[in-house]
Amino acid sequence: MDRSKPFIIIPNANLWTAGAVLGQEYDGVIQPVRFTGRVHHDAGLRYHIAEKEVLAVIRLLQVFKTLVEDCPLIVYNRYSVLKWEIKSKTADGRTVPWGVALSHYDLDIRKVQRDKDGLAAILGAGFTPR
Numbered sequence: 001m002d003r004s005k006p007f008i009i010i011p012n013a014n015l016w017t018a019g020a021v022l023g024q025e026y027d028g029v030i031q032p033v034r035f036t037g038r039v040h041h042d043a044g045l046r047y048h049i050a051e052k053e054v055l056a057v058i059r060l061l062q063v064f065k066t067l068v069e070d071c072p073l074i075v076y077n078r079y080s081v082l083k084w085e086i087k088s089k090t091a092d093g094r095t096v097p098w099g100v101a102l103s104h105y106d107l108d109i110r111k112v113q114r115d116k117d118g119l120a121a122i123l124g125a126g127f128t129p130r
Helices: 042-046 049-063 081-087 095-102 119-124
Strands: 005-014 017-026 028-037 073-077 107-111
Touching: 005 028, 005 049, 017 049, 028 049, 028 073, 049 081, 049 095
Parallel strands: 005 073, 073 107
Antiparallel strands: 005 017, 017 028
16 A cells, blocks of 8 residues: 555445445556445435445545545546535535535546446446345
8 A cells, every 4th residue: 555646446336235445556457455335224225326326435535534634536436426516516405414525535536437447347346246
């Protein structure tokens, strides 16, 4: 782990879980450094998968705050909600605290649409075997 290199965050969510991998690139390959995840209950089960991925990023930033503080962060995700959440001037309801939590970090958000470098396959993979 090298704190001078950017950390890479890859969130993933499905109907009942959300998690995120914290990694760094070495020799052109993203290597995992830490992982956090959780199972959703009650209201969390009704969130859209894109919202669950936002929560996964926030949880990772909270759990590993001392590790990622003041480091460059790159987030790869499938949805635009994360970028909207940071830039939104019209957020309301449950999303306001999310925007506040994310605003403390300098996030370089990169949307993955096509299978470039295998990232789309990683983001589309499930947590549980099928």
